[in-house]
Amino acid sequence: LFQGLQQPFPLQPMTAIPKAEAILVLGGLAEGPADRPDTVDYADSIERALYARHLFLADKAPLILISGGSAPGWRPEAEIIADLLVDLGVPRTALLTESKSRNTRQNALFSQTLLQERRIERVLLVTSAYHMQRAQATFRALGVEVIPAPTDHHLTADEFPSKNWVPKDVALEVRYLRVAPSIPLESVLLTYAHASGLAVLLRQRGAFNGR
Secondary structure, eight states: OHHHHHTSSSSOGGGSOOOOOOOEEEEEEEEOBOOOTOOOOGGGGGHHHHHHHHHHHHTTSSOOOEEOOOOOTTTOHHHHHHHHHHHHOOOGGGEEEEEESSHHHHHHHHHHHHHHHHHHEEEEEOOOOOHHHHHHHHHHHTTTTEEEOOBOOOTTTTTGGGTTTSSSGOOHHHHHHHHGGGGHHHHHHHHHHHHHOOOOOOOOOGGGGGG
């Protein structure tokens, strides 16, 4: 089941990724309380932000749009990731934030508005490989032209090499243990997205913030 979600979206060599007008990275990466701006909890999917930076530095697009809001009392996720990318050498002038969305459908709706205002028609969509199929369908249903740029690929228990020398019940990559509970839910949401034309269910998954 897990492999079925990410298999259609393998990691691509940088030379195979086309240029676009913007890089759009979806949230579900970090959270932090509004009254403690220096306190941030990063999820494993922070790889989305790091990969967006990699694409930017490879001159794949001149702009990074970060889409991700927050619950009341918490800093907007887009702002947290923007600060991180600036610390990692991305000019703040190359960043655009969308800080109201709380789920994939809102990512698409609110990002679409910002893209239209800037007459941007073609974007590299950065999200976790297991989430890409639903995210791509959601954006395309709204008429946004997205080019998949998947990242955050995870090993399954069978693929993890240490399974041969540690007890079977712990021979799992830590990342996989954190993501595994969300995989059946991701499949349900994907089925709903195909049936309705839009992914409209809000999920609550701890650090993954319902994406």
